[in-house]
Amino acid sequence: MTRLQNFIGGEWVDIESHQEEVVFNPATGEELARVPLSTKEDLDRAVNAAKEAFASWKEVAVPKRARILFKYQQLLVEHWDELAEIITTENGKNLKEAHGEMLRAIECVEFASGAPTLMMGSQLPSIATGLESGVYRYPIGVVGGITPFNFPGMVPCWMFPLAIVAGNTFILKPSEKTPLLANRLAELFTEAGLPKGVLNIVHGAHDVVNGLLDHQDVKAISFVGSQPVAEYVYKRGTQNLKRVQALAGAKNHSIVLQDAHLDNAVTQILNASFGSAGERCMACSVVAVEEEIADDFIDLLVKKANEITIGSGLDENVFLGPVIRDEHKKRTLQYIETGLEEGAQLIRDGRTDQKSQAKGYFVGPTIFDQVTSKMKIWQDEIFAPVLSIARVKNLEEAIELTNQSRFANGACLFTNHGGKVREFREKIDAGMLGVNIGVPAPMAFFPFSGWKDSFYGDLHANGKDGLEFYTRKKVVTTRWV
Ligand code: NAD
Numbered sequence: 001m002t003r004l005q006n007f008i009g010g011e012w013v014d015i016e017s018h019q020e021e022v023v024f025n026p027a028t029g030e031e032l033a034r035v036p037l038s039t040k041e042d043l044d045r046a047v048n049a050a051k052e053a054f055a056s057w058k059e060v061a062v063p064k065r066a067r068i069l070f071k072y073q074q075l076l077v078e079h080w081d082e083l084a085e086i087i088t089t090e091n092g093k094n095l096k097e098a099h100g101e102m103l104r105a106i107e108c109v110e111f112a113s114g115a116p117t118l119m120m121g122s123q124l125p126s127i128a129t130g131l132e133s134g135v136y137r138y139p140i141g142v143v144g145g146i147t148p149f150n151f152p153g154m155v156p157c158w159m160f161p162l163a164i165v166a167g168n169t170f171i172l173k174p175s176e177k178t179p180l181l182a183n184r185l186a187e188l189f190t191e192a193g194l195p196k197g198v199l200n201i202v203h204g205a206h207d208v209v210n211g212l213l214d215h216q217d218v219k220a221i222s223f224v225g226s227q228p229v230a231e232y233v234y235k236r237g238t239q240n241l242k243r244v245q246a247l248a249g250a251k252n253h254s255i256v257l258q259d260a261h262l263d264n265a266v267t268q269i270l271n272a273s274f275g276s277a278g279e280r281c282m283a284c285s286v287v288a289v290e291e292e293i294a295d296d297f298i299d300l301l302v303k304k305a306n307e308i309t310i311g312s313g314l315d316e317n318v319f320l321g322p323v324i325r326d327e328h329k330k331r332t333l334q335y336i337e338t339g340l341e342e343g344a345q346l347i348r349d350g351r352t353d354q355k356s357q358a359k360g361y362f363v364g365p366t367i368f369d370q371v372t373s374k375m376k377i378w379q380d381e382i383f384a385p386v387l388s389i390a391r392v393k394n395l396e397e398a399i400e401l402t403n404q405s406r407f408a409n410g411a412c413l414f415t416n417h418g419g420k421v422r423e424f425r426e427k428i429d430a431g432m433l434g435v436n437i438g439v440p441a442p443m444a445f446f447p448f449s450g451w452k453d454s455f456y457g458d459l460h461a462n463g464k465d466g467l468e469f470y471t472r473k474k475v476v477t478t479r480w481v
Helices: 040-057 062-078 080-091 095-112 154-165 180-191 206-214 227-239 262-278 291-306 326-341 395-402 418-427 463-469
Strands: 006-008 011-013 020-024 031-036 122-128 131-139 142-146 169-173 199-201 218-224 243-247 252-256 284-290 345-348 366-369 386-392 410-414 432-435 471-479
Touching: 006 040, 040 142, 040 169, 040 199, 040 206, 062 080, 062 095, 062 154, 062 180, 080 095, 080 180, 095 154, 142 154, 142 206, 154 169, 154 180, 154 218, 154 463, 169 206, 180 199, 206 218, 206 227, 218 227, 227 243, 252 262, 252 395, 262 284, 262 291, 262 386, 262 410, 284 291, 284 395, 291 345, 291 366, 291 386, 326 345, 326 386, 386 395, 395 418, 410 418, 418 432, 463 471
Parallel strands: 142 169, 142 218, 169 199, 218 243, 252 284, 252 410, 284 386, 366 386, 410 432
Antiparallel strands: 006 011, 006 199, 020 031, 122 131, 131 471, 345 366
């Protein structure tokens, strides 16, 4: 059984800790590897390596750094199939989704390859007679990244390519549930010519996170994960006077109006709710549908949900893979019970799908009707293939309902009415909106911009926000005499 190693200072090193967790294939329950939970000492070694590497890496000319990113992009494309297979094996999502995830990761590297343009400052040649000012952009130092299980490829690539091309050095603490891909990403970056110590991987859990949050040589933290941990990371990191961006949990709503293209709305919502087993921070978990078309919408949704193939994501034509762990399956089944106790109407019961009885951690597509905002299944992020439907009178009521959520990552509207699109855009509380699409996840050059309890911080991941987060500026004012 493989025991994972850390990647520190360009070397694979054994982890001293005796504490370890098993990495499972969630489709079969088989053990894939063991991941030791690094100690503070393991982390300190990585911080020292990253600090040492920073001294020389920040001096490397920006186009030269970018060239390594170009090479990295090529290698990721060459190894696309292999990387997607690792994702499917450790996470459970189907191969097509894993390919899509790697595309999103590659786009992050492509965005970062534009560093010479991104890193430019700006000048004003005359701020007063004979006086000029200019802004110059610099890296901040050692950056720590802490990532969730659901996107082992894309989410780390939101962070380290941009941070590194900006001249920082990086320590990635991948999810202990899906730690395998990170090691391969580091190997390929090294093959692309990245100097030792610029990217380090430290496997583990709480101790490594706390170590990163407390270490005085770590200048910034990028976190993506669940809401309680994001809040904790933000508070502890900022208390230690670090820059922190913490992307958190979600409960995303879709609104379907009576003039919507029904087939498109159902197809998009089906994918957004049950794709990746509902384990996306942009998953659709509530639909507010106008009463006039609610029955038609639900009939078609259930019909299409019945056609979903459940199984191992490695098998062709499988759409719905397992959830990540047996405990997560049990938690999901508990939520289904809660929904019933709360009086919601279970119109498709994923517990009865044959595959749900198999060894892997499968839950079939589950749909509740007549859900209200008082219910826990409406309020909580279940993070599984469980969809709630609420019937509403009109757009106004749908917006009012959606805005009651404490979360505000994404929201979608299905309609062809321009004025309603505008009303939705102006009045909805969410940072990433979709019109007639189900998963409005922004591409790498736009910020991933959750609101309310879906995000803590100022500058979001990706795009110009990401670059701002990983850099600091000098303003130089000069009088030539
Ligand atoms: P998680 O919060 O359990 O874990 C995230 C990271 O935090 C992991 O690396 C984990 O080791 C660490 N961690 C967990 N508990 C900790 C604790 N008590 N103290 C210190 N560190 C701790 O999240 P997850 O289950 O891996 O991922 C799913 C969550 O991530 C969902 O809530 C999802 O919405 C969210 N997510 C959000 C976004 C976004 O962009 N907003 C993107 C992807 C995932």
